[in-house]
Amino acid sequence: MGKREKIIGRTIVALDYASADEAQRLLNQLKGIPCYMKVGMQLFYAAGPSFVLKLKEQGYKVFLDLKMHDIPNTVKGGAASITRLGVDMFNVHAAGGKKMMESALEGVDQAVNPSNPKPLVIGVTQLTSTNVTTLNKEIGISGSVESSVLQYANLVKSAGLDGVVASPLEVTNIKEQNGIDFVTVTPGIRPIGSNIGDQSRVTTPKEAFNEGADYIVIGRPITASDDPRKSIESIIEELE
Numbered sequence: 001m002g003k004r005e006k007i008i009g010r011t012i013v014a015l016d017y018a019s020a021d022e023a024q025r026l027l028n029q030l031k032g033i034p035c036y037m038k039v040g041m042q043l044f045y046a047a048g049p050s051f052v053l054k055l056k057e058q059g060y061k062v063f064l065d066l067k068m069h070d071i072p073n074t075v076k077g078g079a080a081s082i083t084r085l086g087v088d089m090f091n092v093h094a095a096g097g098k099k100m101m102e103s104a105l106e107g108v109d110q111a112v113n114p115s116n117p118k119p120l121v122i123g124v125t126q127l128t129s130t131n132v133t134t135l136n137k138e139i140g141i142s143g144s145v146e147s148s149v150l151q152y153a154n155l156v157k158s159a160g161l162d163g164v165v166a167s168p169l170e171v172t173n174i175k176e177q178n179g180i181d182f183v184t185v186t187p188g189i190r191p192i193g194s195n196i197g198d199q200s201r202v203t204t205p206k207e208a209f210n211e212g213a214d215y216i217v218i219g220r221p222i223t224a225s226d227d228p229r230k231s232i233e234s235i236i237e238e239l240e
């Protein structure tokens with residue numbers, strides 16, 4: 001696999017759209033650039049499993065980002081249903097605790113078979129929109145964001161999940177404490193000059209990979225651009 005293909009395979013495009021038609025329009029614009037595709041709440045609640053299956057039919061790897069956070073039994077059932085969809089990756093909130101995350105893995109085990117291979121199961125640590133004021137004053141967790149992220153990452157690892165969602169800024173310490181193979185999926189990606197929006201803990205795509213991120217997640221710098229194809233090409237070029 002060449003360098004360009006490797007970069008494309010590690011770049012996850014967040015399809016945050018209100019309908020399948022809008023998401024498909026972006027896929028058409030990015031034809032021939034087989035990035036990993038992320039379906040989050042907005043698109044899944046509107047377009048459902050059928051759009052996920054459509055992405056798989058088109059040959060994409062799919063990250064289903066539904067950030068499950070519920071009682072263990074419910075998460076177990078949800079994880080089984082997600083696994084039956086044949087996605088490549090999905091996530092749960094680490095804040096749900098170890099038993100909840102272990103239950104997600106039990107749900108996966110129930111549903112895996114040759115047509116539903118095991119997806120990567122990823123724990124969300126502190127959202128990349130969270131800053132220290134939100135953490136301390138609203139959520140009620142004291143200390144730095146990074147220490148909370150590391151505590152969650154260690155919990156995710158102890159529950160047996162494959163890795164975490166975190167900001168690229170935290171990747172080095174996460175890998176140091178949990179091993180190089182512990183997968184890091186990093187949103188909060190902002191190429192130089194792009195709008196930070198509601199994100200707090202951001203880096204450029206290049207910095208994220210330099211920090212050791214396995215996957216970068218990019219939404220609006222591509223989807224809100226006047227020319228999404230040009231935007232993604234310039235990100236890939238910078239990374240090459």
Ligand SMILES: O=C(O)c1cc(=O)[nH]c(=O)n1[C@@H]1O[C@H](COP(=O)(O)O)[C@@H](O)[C@H]1O
Nearest residue numbers: 014040065126127128165187217218219220
């Ligand atoms: O789990 C996620 O994907 C996620 C976790 C997190 O901490 N922060 C975060 O931004 N995300 C998702 O990553 C994407 C980032 O999108 P942009 O901010 O538009 O690049 C969105 O779809 C978010 O839902």
